[in-house]
Amino acid sequence: xxxxINRQKRKRLxxxxxxxxxxIIQWIFLFLFxxxxxxxxNYEEKISVETFAGSGFEGFKDGPAxxxxxxxxxxxxxxxxxxxxxxxxxxxxVRKVTTDGQVITxxxxxxxxxxxxxxxxxxxxxxxxxxxxxxxxxxxxxxGNHCIKKLLPNGQLILLAGNGLPGYKDGKAxxxxxxxxxxxxxxxxxxxxxxxxxxxxxxxIDSDGDVTTIAGKGGVPGFKDGYGNQSRLDTPIGMCxxxxxxxxxxxxxxxxxxxxxxxxxxxxxxxxxxxGFKNLSGKQLMFMHAEGSGGGICSGPLDIFYIADxxxxxxxxxxxxxxxITRYAGTGIVGFKDHDDASQAQFNRPVDICMDLKENLYxxxxxxxxxxxxxxxxxxxxxxxxxxxxxxxxxxxxxxxKPLQVPVSITQKGEDFHKDIIVNxxxxxxxxxxxxxxxxxxxxxxxxxxxxxxxxxxxxxxxELTPIKKxxxxxxxxxxxxxxxxxxxxxxxxxxxxxxxxxKDNPEVKLRISGHTDIGSTQEFNMQLSTARAKAVRDYxxxxxxxxxxxxxxxxxxxxxxADNSTVEGRQKNRRIEIEIID
Numbered sequence: 001x002x003x004x005i006n007r008q009k010r011k012r013l014x015x016x017x018x019x020x021x022x023x024i025i026q027w028i029f030l031f032l033f034x035x036x037x038x039x040x041x042n043y044e045e046k047i048s049v050e051t052f053a054g055s056g057f058e059g060f061k062d063g064p065a066x067x068x069x070x071x072x073x074x075x076x077x078x079x080x081x082x083x084x085x086x087x088x089x090x091x092x093x094v095r096k097v098t099t100d101g102q103v104i105t106x107x108x109x110x111x112x113x114x115x116x117x118x119x120x121x122x123x124x125x126x127x128x129x130x131x132x133x134x135x136x137x138x139x140x141x142x143x144g145n146h147c148i149k150k151l152l153p154n155g156q157l158i159l160l161a162g163n164g165l166p167g168y169k170d171g172k173a174x175x176x177x178x179x180x181x182x183x184x185x186x187x188x189x190x191x192x193x194x195x196x197x198x199x200x201x202x203x204x205i206d207s208d209g210d211v212t213t214i215a216g217k218g219g220v221p222g223f224k225d226g227y228g229n230q231s232r233l234d235t236p237i238g239m240c241x242x243x244x245x246x247x248x249x250x251x252x253x254x255x256x257x258x259x260x261x262x263x264x265x266x267x268x269x270x271x272x273x274x275x276g277f278k279n280l281s282g283k284q285l286m287f288m289h290a291e292g293s294g295g296g297i298c299s300g301p302l303d304i305f306y307i308a309d310x311x312x313x314x315x316x317x318x319x320x321x322x323x324x325i326t327r328y329a330g331t332g333i334v335g336f337k338d339h340d341d342a343s344q345a346q347f348n349r350p351v352d353i354c355m356d357l358k359e360n361l362y363x364x365x366x367x368x369x370x371x372x373x374x375x376x377x378x379x380x381x382x383x384x385x386x387x388x389x390x391x392x393x394x395x396x397x398x399x400x401x402k403p404l405q406v407p408v409s410i411t412q413k414g415e416d417f418h419k420d421i422i423v424n425x426x427x428x429x430x431x432x433x434x435x436x437x438x439x440x441x442x443x444x445x446x447x448x449x450x451x452x453x454x455x456x457x458x459x460x461x462x463x464e465l466t467p468i469k470k471x472x473x474x475x476x477x478x479x480x481x482x483x484x485x486x487x488x489x490x491x492x493x494x495x496x497x498x499x500x501x502x503x504k505d506n507p508e509v510k511l512r513i514s515g516h517t518d519i520g521s522t523q524e525f526n527m528q529l530s531t532a533r534a535k536a537v538r539d540y541x542x543x544x545x546x547x548x549x550x551x552x553x554x555x556x557x558x559x560x561x562x563a564d565n566s567t568v569e570g571r572q573k574n575r576r577i578e579i580e581i582i583d
Contacts (some may be wrong), residue, residue, distance in 0.1 A: 044379050046375075047374060047376055048341065048345075049329055049339055049342045053097045053371040054066070054070045054073070054371055055067055058070075058369045060091050060093075061103075062095075064102060065102065070091070070371070072089040072091065073088055073365065073370070074128050074293055074351060074364055075127070075129035075183060076352045076362055076363070076371070078356045080134070081099060085097075085132055086352075087141075088108075089126045089128055090126075091108070092112050093108035093124065094106055094108060094138065094140055097371065107127075107138075112126070112144065116156075117156065119151050119155045119156065124142050124144075126143045126144040127140050128141050128143035128181070128293070129143075129183035129184045130184065131192070137151065141181040141182055143180050143292050144180075145164050146177070146179055146180065146181065148178070148181060148184065148192070160173060160205070161205055162177060168199050168201075170203075170211050170212050171210070173210070176205075178194065178199065179199045181203075183294055187487060188490070189487065190543065191207060192205040193205075193214075193239065193241075195236040195239050196236070197237060199216070199218045199219055200216050200219065201236075214264060215231050215249075217232065221253070222234060223254045226266060233251050237293070240298045242303075243302075244482045244483055246261050246262055246482065248260075250287065250295035252295055255271070255285050256268055272285040278323055280327075283312045283327060285307075285311075287309060295310070296353035298353045299355070299490075300359065302321070303320040305317075306353055306361060313331075313332055314327050315329040315350065315361065327343060328343075329361075330343070331345070334367075336368045347368065349365070349366045350363045352364040358376065389430070389457065390428045390459075391454065392426070392427075392460045393429065394460070395463045396463070397467070404442075405424040405425065406422075407440070408427070409421070409440075409441075410437070411436065411437045411439070412434055412436050435453050436453075437450070438461065441498060444467060445465040446581075447476075447498050449478045449494075450463075451478065472580070477576070478498075479495040485529075496544075499537075500540075503546045509581055510550045511550065511551050511582065512552040512579070512582045513538050513577065514534055514555070515531060515532075515534035515537075515553075516555075516558070516576050516577075517529055517530050518565055518571035518572075519574075520571065527557035529557075533555070537577055538553040
């Protein structure tokens, strides 16, 4: 009996040891998995929906944002400071949500009519679209008056194009005719783009005041890809521009998204069933636009855009590179519900959408009589001590090669990541993965900027600052253009504004802006393109208040390469804008 008991004890002990061994293996596996997962995911994204302006009751009332009353919030835009502008169509007004949370009227008396003058004493007729430029001018698609108006920063409203009568005519802005313009978009060289529901076109007003048709044929609806007036649209109701200078157009009655390339070619990207895309949204395109109501679309980072679909009652996210569609916000069921999880929120006919510099979306929720905000947050997680990533900076004088003590700023997607770090020769900065812009602006030296890609390992960056003197030359690496075009993109703003500030800080300096290309086309085309790009930069600088006699421009085509044109990296370096001090 004693031997039997001992055998049972040994058996039980072996079972316990076996269980412990399995548990230890599981713990080790879980520990290794957690380390791997933590290293791969150093941050998490949180997307929520909240009411930004409006009480939810129809009417008209200015004041604190959540106490204000709206009647038909339609076209919407946001400026670089975070002020939000929207067309309150049924109230025949354009209104503004200020950064301190107040709703104010900036144009329109509330009565339907057609007049200009002081903004709040002027009259509009169902304003449908708004846009705001870098100087604070607000452009209005006055849908019922068949014209485009411009509200100046001093509060005066002026007629920009159209004579108040429906029709179709290109030419000088004062002679041009429109038919229910529903959306406007302004680029960074002050070209204005208009979509018209009744003329089925995309029109352009350039900085000289000339109106031209760039897609569709006036008054002729259809569904056809192609160039210029060979293409066809049917009741376009929304439009946005991406970072490459291409337009995405909500083609209303065709229930499609069309892409107008920078070279003028119109192409169908999406049909109502998302053909060619992986649909993770559970919904189809169902714009169901009402008379005078837009079909919202806005461009996000890289190859992503967002659609406010009033028919599907939700916000779609479209990733062109991955060929994926997801439901970004809203359940797709009619309602009015804010939520910490954007996919559980509810909308009632969201008709237009825009994005601020922090990737927050603002949406005109027309049937709920409010402006909603889809809030984007990136929450950093702790990185394991042995896996921290660093950007190691070294700043030296280009000529003497001696270390310098200067402020260095690092940004990501327009947001300050680290501003004015004082680098005394060298500095190690803990950083996360991603693409960052490194900028240096300091007295006595030319501006410096570069883009740095951080992956899973630390990176060293040598910054050589060039002293200000005649003949000093640097590459402005963060000024971007649409492919094969002189159209500046939204990503160019930071570099352009840095250049403007440099000229303001150094009033005695005169510059030459020079454009350069790779060998990707004919020598004649490269020369024309490089010259046009240099002029576009010069025009922006002058528009921002710098005297024109301080800035020269010149194009060199592909005649002055700084890298090997036989490699992708080399060609990318050769496509550049340089600045040189000429006096």
